[in-house]
Amino acid sequence: MRENLIEEAISAMNIPFATPIALFFQYHAYETVLLLAIVTLPFFSRKGKHYAVVSALVLAVAAVYLLKLAYGMERPCGMFSSKVECPLDYSFPSGHVAVSFVFVAATLGTALFPVYFPIALLIAFSRLYLGVHTVSDVMGGIVVGLACYLVAEEIVDSMLRMRKAGGKKGRGKRGR
Numbered sequence: 099m100r101e102n103l104i105e106e107a108i109s110a111m112n113i114p115f116a117t118p119i120a121l122f123f124q125y126h127a128y129e130t131v132l133l134l135a136i137v138t139l140p141f142f143s144r145k146g147k148h149y150a151v152v153s154a155l156v157l158a159v160a161a162v163y164l165l166k167l168a169y170g171m172e173r174p175c176g177m178f179s180s181k182v183e184c185p186l187d188y189s190f191p192s193g194h195v196a197v198s199f200v201f202v203a204a205t206l207g208t209a210l211f212p213v214y215f216p217i218a219l220l221i222a223f224s225r226l227y228l229g230v231h232t233v234s235d236v237m238g239g240i241v242v243g244l245a246c247y248l249v250a251e252e253i254v255d256s257m258l259r260m261r262k263a264g265g266k267k268g269r270g271k272r273g274r
Contacts, residue, residue, distance in 0.1 A: 109226060135151065138210050151204045154247040157246040158246040161245075165191055171189045173230055189235045191237075195218070195239025196242040198221045203243065222239070222240070
């Protein structure tokens with residue numbers, strides 16, 4: 099019940115500068131974070147980071163799709179004032195937020211974090227502001243994005259360690 103009050107209050111806001119930003123992210127959030135990734139990924143210092151990001155994005159998109167089907171939660175557009183036409187898919191979790199938080203997780207502890215984190219927060223706020231998601235949807239998107247990156251990073255790191263270990267064994271045999 100309290101969650102509904104928060105969602106209703108945020109979606110009822112009419113902040114002149116926030117509306118165009120929210121609408122931009124409604125239609126261009128994925129392109130924005132992917133373009134940012136193309137520009138910034140060469141600056142990631144750790145080997146394999148870009149593989150982890152790409153893998154996490156694939157995992158996040160799949161997880162969001164499956165969770166939306168599993169939970170089948172309707173969008174809150176009818177309950178609150180919606181500033182856009184209600185999307186046709188289910189609500190939980192927010193895919194926009196999940197994708198943006200993959201990049202937040204990837205940049206945690208780097209100089210790129212201050213670039214990605216505010217954008218991810220703006221995207222999360224825009225979902226509530228436009229009235230197309232609930233607080234639970236947004237929180238679910240955050241968890242999915244962070245979890246998918248952590249899983250992907252662990253898988254990529256394990257594969258790189260195995261490859262490196264295999265390469266060392268192979269070099270010793272060739273030298274004989």
